Amino acid sequence: MIEHATASETNTADIHDPLLAWRREFPILAHTTYMISHSLGPMPLRAQAALREFTETWATRGIRAWEEGWWEMPLTCGDLIGSIIGAPRGRIVMHQNVSICQAMVVSCFDWNGERNKLVTDGLNFPSNDYIYHGLERQGAEIVSVASPDGMTVPVESILEAIDERTQLVSISHVAFRSSFVQDLAAITERAHAVGAYLVADLYQSAGILPLDVTALGLDFATGGSVKWLLGGPGAGYLYVRPGLDAKLQPVATGWAAHAHPFEFRGGPIEYAEDMHRFLNGTPNVPAMYSARSGYEIVNEIGVAAIRAKSVRQTERLIALADAAGISVRSPRDPDVRGGTIILDVADGREVTAELGRRQILVDYRPGAGIRIAPHFYTSDDEVEHTVREIVAITRT
Numbered sequence: 001m002i003e004h005a006t007a008s009e010t011n012t013a014d015i016h017d018p019l020l021a022w023r024r025e026f027p028i029l030a031h032t033t034y035m036i037s038h039s040l041g042p043m044p045l046r047a048q049a050a051l052r053e054f055t056e057t058w059a060t061r062g063i064r065a066w067e068e069g070w071w072e073m074p075l076t077c078g079d080l081i082g083s084i085i086g087a088p089r090g091r092i093v094m095h096q097n098v099s100i101c102q103a104m105v106v107s108c109f110d111w112n113g114e115r116n117k118l119v120t121d122g123l124n125f126p127s128n129d130y131i132y133h134g135l136e137r138q139g140a141e142i143v144s145v146a147s148p149d150g151m152t153v154p155v156e157s158i159l160e161a162i163d164e165r166t167q168l169v170s171i172s173h174v175a176f177r178s179s180f181v182q183d184l185a186a187i188t189e190r191a192h193a194v195g196a197y198l199v200a201d202l203y204q205s206a207g208i209l210p211l212d213v214t215a216l217g218l219d220f221a222t223g224g225s226v227k228w229l230l231g232g233p234g235a236g237y238l239y240v241r242p243g244l245d246a247k248l249q250p251v252a253t254g255w256a257a258h259a260h261p262f263e264f265r266g267g268p269i270e271y272a273e274d275m276h277r278f279l280n281g282t283p284n285v286p287a288m289y290s291a292r293s294g295y296e297i298v299n300e301i302g303v304a305a306i307r308a309k310s311v312r313q314t315e316r317l318i319a320l321a322d323a324a325g326i327s328v329r330s331p332r333d334p335d336v337r338g339g340t341i342i343l344d345v346a347d348g349r350e351v352t353a354e355l356g357r358r359q360i361l362v363d364y365r366p367g368a369g370i371r372i373a374p375h376f377y378t379s380d381d382e383v384e385h386t387v388r389e390i391v392a393i394t395r396t
């Protein structure tokens, strides 16, 4: 039973929806319509237990905890994401956030030679842009392929921008502003054809969109845990394609990336042979305890089931918006739409604040609109409730 609805109001689809049993795992859902997992997913009860396990381990095992699991956590925790995004075991390391992972990726390349071009899509996340433009000081040429409508970037424009001088192509798989899904397969193929590498930011796709980094042939992927993966802050991840290791020497590094970190040798680094070479310093252990719970839940449910429900509910959101005369700023074709729907209403920021006062959590992005994200725990009642309240607020 959905907390805010009476039996007579409950949608038939809700009664038959097995995923709603997961609501008990997320305490905030008892009193809040939580439509904001594109920004910060709700806390699972398991995360609370995991954080207790962290403090208990620290309290009872002390420094022994490093060799009893903590030191390897950036890789063991990464494996839980690997099974969500199709990465082989041992190919993902955890870092604090995407910004660090992206800085690490670009630090693997020289930017002052003939091949100095970085092609990025105009809907990439600002952090990534900031990091790329910083490379101009080293001689890089940054080509940002503009979005003609603020919502999409035509794949043809990106393909055209990639040439023999391109070192790296950076694509946001699902745009945070519009939920547009970019064609990673076509762009990766083109990048490889000219000898360039590709990094994909999966933050807005992993956990809500089925995805296979191995089948796509991605060279690098970055993402984090606060959103669809329900892991809380402080746990970003970096994937690197098997076989690339030997060639790559990230300048952004640290002692944990050394082949023999506990020999504490000075001088130039001797990189670890495997994914450890993409570590830097002391890992963010409590964040990984917390994040693991979210990955486990997404693995248990399976992304295919999450996506099927997400498509159904985002279609419903669009239909309700259309019926209310609200402009939709996300793609209408579900094949190129992620898990968020953006609705453009007058005074969107104020409407968002009022929704919050009514216990409906969404967010607002300038130039886009109100971002609304159902996830596997969302009832159809809540989808309808959200649009009903937006309509009521805009009318007053």
Ligand SMILES: Cc1ncc(COP(=O)(O)O)c(C=O)c1O
Binding pocket: 096, 097, 098, 099, 100, 125, 127, 172, 174, 175, 176, 201, 202, 203, 204, 223, 224, 236
């Ligand atoms: C697509 C995308 N990339 C990157 C980020 C930010 O990543 P981080 O804060 O982990 O650096 C966000 C979210 O805020 C995002 O939506």
